[in-house]
Amino acid sequence: MKWLEEIQKNDLQDVGKKAFELSRLKRADFPVPDGFVITCSTCKEMFSERSRSRNSMKSKKLIRENMIPEQIFEKILSEFRKLGFPVAVRSSAVEEDRQGASFAGQYQTVLNVGGEKDLFQAIKSCFNSQFSEQVQEYARRNKISGDALSLSVFIQKQIRPDASGVLFTVNPVTGNDQEMVVEAVKGMGEPLVSGKVQPDRYLINGFSERILTKFLCADPAERLTQPGEGVASKIIQRTGSLLDDNVLYDLVRMAVKIQALYGCPQDIEWAVENRKIHILQARPITAMGYQGVKGEWTTADFRDGGVSSEVVTPFMWSLYERVFESAMYAYLKEIRLIPKTNNTRWSNVFFGRPYWNVGAVKKILARMPGFNERNFDQDLGIEITYEGDGVVTPLTPLGLLRAIPVMVTLKRMYFHQHLKTQKAIINFKHYLNSFKAKNLLNMKDGDLEALFEDLVCHRHVELETAYFKTIFNTANARLEFKAVFDKANKKGASFEYLPLITALRPLKPVIPLFKLWKISRHVRRDPKAMHVLETGGIDKIFAHPTLGKALKNFIKKYGHHSTRELDLRIPRWSEDPTFIIETLQAYAKLEDENNPQALVAVNRSIYESELKKSRRFFSGFRHIQRERFMKKLKNVRFHTWYKEEVRDWSTRVYSLIRRVSLEVGRRLMQRDILDQEDHIFYLPYPEVISIFRDKNPDPQAIRRRIEANKAYMLSFRHFENPNEIGQRWQYRNDRMEKRPGTRARYQGIPCSSGETTGVVRVIRDIGEADKLQAGDILVTRFTDPGWTPLFPLISGVITETGGILSHAAVIAREYGVPAVLAVQNATGNLADGQRVILDGNKGEVQILC
Structure with a gap:
């Protein structure tokens, strides 16, 4: 038997979920009434094995009549007398109170037990309730074996409430x-x-x-x-x-x-x-409705390495929201799809994570001839709830005539936006060079304020607007190409889509990986360097004459990256190189055959083969169709590559913002306004500017706002929010109870061709990356650009979010790593050590054992 205060972290299987969580609350100083638990193992001892058969009415009678062993009987009475009456006798099952299966109201509870005689009858009633038909049926509905149920009995001081x-x-x-x-x-x-x-x-x-x-x-x-x-x-x-x-x-x-x-x-x-x-x-809460959420919202392209990958800080969202709202409005207005005055809200935060207004975007794009809702949703990994292709806008003469101004403008938009983006990048390069000469520690407050405001209000806005518009152009380029691609296949072309958008130009997120691989080859040839890498700490590694110099050069060039690049609370590689060191250690154990550049070269031949097939199909009298097909293919390939190129510059902006913001936070901490310098990220940036400028701010009011914002973020950090939300989607918590060895097949979106068989490694956070072994199949909720160095270690990728144009898909295709994305609840249905077949052509994952 255990009192609530005595229950430890490893006692869950013996005390049940209810008692375990009440113990956790009590130890966290919440006012939980006192009580003790008759553990699962003690309950099993109290009631003989033959009396616990779940299949006969006779066995239940034996439970009711069973005599409790004297030693246990006396112990229960002793604890009961310490507690005093009245008490509540409650069931506490191991399987209850979890997402998707709460077992609420299924087990027996006996209240107001006022004497010793009633106590033991109540204990038997609670224990016996696990065999009831309603509990067994509830377990069956939730794919839990009735034989797996395990129950303790929890005796708690009865409250006589008003x-x-x-x-x-x-x-x-x-x-x-x-x-x-x-x-x-x-x-x-x-x-x-x-x-x-x-x-x-x-x-x-x-x-x-x-x-x-x-x-x-x-x-x-x-x-x-x-x-x-x-x-x-x-x-x-x-x-x-x-x-x-x-x-x-x-x-x-x-x-x-x-x-x-x-x-x-x-x-x-x-x-x-x-x-x-x-x-x-x-x-x-195991069942959630969304009747109050108007419209249709998604985290698609926000989650896979994006701002929705974790709960977002008020600081980060204030930056992101401002640019996204203005960029979306400006883009749609520029291509003549919305009027000059439009009050649509394009983004919002639900459960601490940003969503964008997919319902409004689809409604606008549906005005374009050739729009296909299924293609749009599959590209982005949006859950499909309709039959067939959904909303399809036919190619009618009248529709084409109305769309001509939009299509002409869009064609110009590709060219002009590229020029604007290049200009934004050049401007930022000049700014970056001037920034390197600045000493933040020695700056006067007025100069630091001006620098901070210029960085977040001008430099960030210019480059991030260019990045968002590049994303929008990439999505439109993909939709345009998919239309001619599908048309060709309907005429018998039998093209494969994924090979045509692989083997792009060298991607900026991939280049650091090549450099790190090159360092690992030098280390393998130097036994002393290898020994230092394997056994030395960070300081010793960086002190090594050749290894340290190589790593310092690497950090100098790529230190703006981090494991979560859109979370400004997370240190960049230049601040904490632990991830780089661990990745280099893993690379050093790999043979030369795992060279990532060689894998990319193999992909090139796959692309060229598919390209030759397309040229053969369009030979002869199909010259005009071929030119149109090739032009749109070239456009989508360029924008898919260019999006990742611009993203890298966006990452550099956020690295600078973090540096300057922390210095502002440090000075606010010196003025006793903040408790920690990184608390600055729990305030929107306009408020930070106002506070820093104010000579007499109210520290207590600021601290209260910070605590409220932190509480909101903490409230949803473990919540598996739905990727789509709104009236079209009903929240489903469909965590299937799958055991290792159970054969099952799961469907997702095929995002990188190829088939592989391997061992599952579930990584819920980059901190678990050290679990990866060479050849594992990475299973995760989503990836981040900072995860790119892990790709040479894996043989396949499975994610719960993402689509064909997402970061994980683009990088996987470049390495020739089969990838299936948007597999619902992959991290719950798949377990470490399972062997699976991953089919990146069909978008299927099959468990072997």
Whole structure:
């Protein structure tokens, strides 16, 4: 037996989820009533193996009649007497309270147990509930074996509440992530759970602590009877709201902290006794609706190495939102697809992660003849919820006539935007050269303020706008080429798409990898350098005469990269070279046959073969079609390459912004305005400018805003938010319970050709990259440009997000690494050590064992 305070991290399998999480809350100083657990192993000892058969009614009778061993009997009584009565006897199952299968209300709970005789009957009732038909059926529906269920019994001090209820930290109907829902009833919460009473209902913004609405139930005064030995009845008189505002705010503050502790939306059971709040349970919200989200939104192209890869800081989002909103509006206006006045909001943040307005974009693009919704969605890895091709705009004479101005403008846009982007890059190169001469530490505050404002308001805007418009041009180039590609295949061409967009010009994200590989070859030829690399620390490695010099040159040229390049809180390689050292150590163990440049050369022949096929198909009288096909192929290949080129310059801008921002943060910390220099990233950049300029800011008010913003970010850091959100998509938590060895096939988007068989290695974060072995198949939610050096180590890539034009797809094609992207819940359905067949041609993943 274990008291809540005694439960440790490795006790989950013996105490069950409910007791384990209540222990975690209690150890985090939340007001959880005292209690102890009769562990799963003790319960098994209490009830013999023959009495636990799940298949016969006779066995259940034996459980009810079974005598508890005397030693256990006395121990339970001893702990019960310490706790005092009344108590609540609760089931705590290992399999409950998880995303997708909460088992809420399935197991037995016995309240108000007032004596020793009733205690053991309650324990048996709770233990026996795991064999009930409703529990077994619930387990079957959620693909959990009934034989795998394991249960402990949790005995807890009974609260005699004035009011109790539930609190949802996110509105589970509307999906509003800042709106908490509180439901309260008089006395105990059982009538609320069973639906016997109408509760008071409160909607509250948990982060601004503002009551939005109150719905008060007009029930009369009521006698609360609490059956049980020695337990008196209690009269509760109803006068207005069950919860006064002070108690309500205290409850909400506590809920914000609980959500921040777990990092995902919580369903919290609570009780109030004499104005003191007690937390009775906290578990993830397992079903979420999005009725309050208007339109259709996606993280596509924001997530794979983008700003949605993690919860976004207010600082980063203020930079990104400003440019994305203006760039999207300007681009669509320039190609004459929207009027000069347009109030559409193109981006938003849900659950701490940015989304963009895919519904509005599709509606606009659908005006163009030849638009095919399925092609659009597949390119970006957007979940498809319709049959066939979805919205298709036919190529009619009238439609083509109306579209001529747009198509002419778009053709000019490709050329003119390229010139603007080149100009932005040249301007930034000059700025970068002048920046190198600046000494941030010795700058006066006024000069630093001017530098910061110029960097974030002008330099960043110019280059990032160019980058976004390059992305938009790349998407349009892809749609244009796909139209002629599909038309040719309908006429019998049998072209393969992926080989035609591989073997691009040398990609900037790939060049550092080639340089690092070259260093690894020199190390292999120098035993002393190899020994230092394998056994020395970072300082010793950089002190080596040849190895250290090579690495310093590498960092000097590519140190602006990081493992999460759009998270300004993350150090760049120049600040922390640990990832580079670990990657170099892995490269040094590989043979020359793994040379990434050789792999790229192989891809070139695949592309040229497919190109010859296309030229043969368009020979003879198809000269005009061939010219059109080749021109659009050239355009999409150029923009796919150029997007990665411009992205690298964008990464350099963010590296500078981090450096300057940290210096601003350091000075604000010296003025006792910030507690840490990196707290600057929890404020939007316009507010940072205002605070730095203000001679007498309010430090306490600033700290409160920082804490509120941090709490919001922490609240969703572990939440697996849906990639698409809105009325078209209903949230599905379809985590399938797959065990190693189970044969299964999963479908995604084919993004890099080829087939490979290998061992799965699930990497949820770059910090787990050291798990990778040569030849593994990388399974992850998404990749980041900073992950590119890992590609020579792997034989295949599987991600949960992304599409044909995403970073992971582009890099995989360059290396000839088969890739299947947008495989739903790949990190949950696949496990380390499984062998799978990855088919990058069909977009399939099959588990072998």
